[in-house]
Ligand SMILES: [Zn+2]
């Protein structure tokens with residue numbers, strides 16, 4: 001079994017709970033500790049005992065509640081060395097950190113986690129593959145461009161969480177400063193809806209049954225646009241068996257269960 005619950009996603013906070021038969025982990029703690037626990041309650045996870053927090057990178061929309069949550073729930077924090085150097089400055093003590101390296105898998109009970117490098121403007125950002133004895137999940141929420149490495153790791157997943165950050169026209173027309181637009185569009189920024197669909201087309205596998213589009217911008221994208229985009233593409237690829245979800249900033253998605 002594998003369960004995946006997006007507690008919320010976007011530039012103001014990210015958090016995803018992944019559960020197997022034996023383990024429960026949180027990927028990123030980008031909301032306050034109280035808000036993470038409140039959101040877990042709203043989707044029926046109030047009694048879930050988390051085993052660990054994994055950190056993809058040090059941007060505040062991924063670590064805002066990390067220190068307090070780790071302390072309150074006495075959770076080990078898994079991150080790589082580069083991310084660890086930065087988040088130590090946020091008051092996490094080194095003995096709370098369990099360091100991993102890109103390309104080296106590690107286990108938490110019956111889960112095997114494979115962190116891999118992704119292009120994004122952080123110290124050492126990571127995507128994650130999480131395997132249970134029966135299932136494979138791939139998660140990349142902040143991706144500057146579709147790298148061969150990301151494609152390689154994301155093959156044959158049962159559940160995918162992919163960034164679909166902005167609509168290029170909406171971004172170009174937005175009132176954001178030019179430098180910020182450039183940063184978002186750059187090869188180390190965020191993935192557009194079109195790029196996200198191109199990535200999905202490359203990695204969609206017969207066993208992929210659930211796709212979550214995440215980290216949508218609130219002023220340079222629209223949730224209904226992302227949904228329209230993914231629905232149209234799945235239809236044209238003749239994959240009506242795939243369930244698509246659009247993660248939002250403020251409301252958790254119900255738990256996606258793959259049996
Ligand atoms: Zn980021």
Ligand SMILES: [Zn+2]
Pocket residue numbers: 010011014059061062141142215
């Ligand atoms: Zn982010």
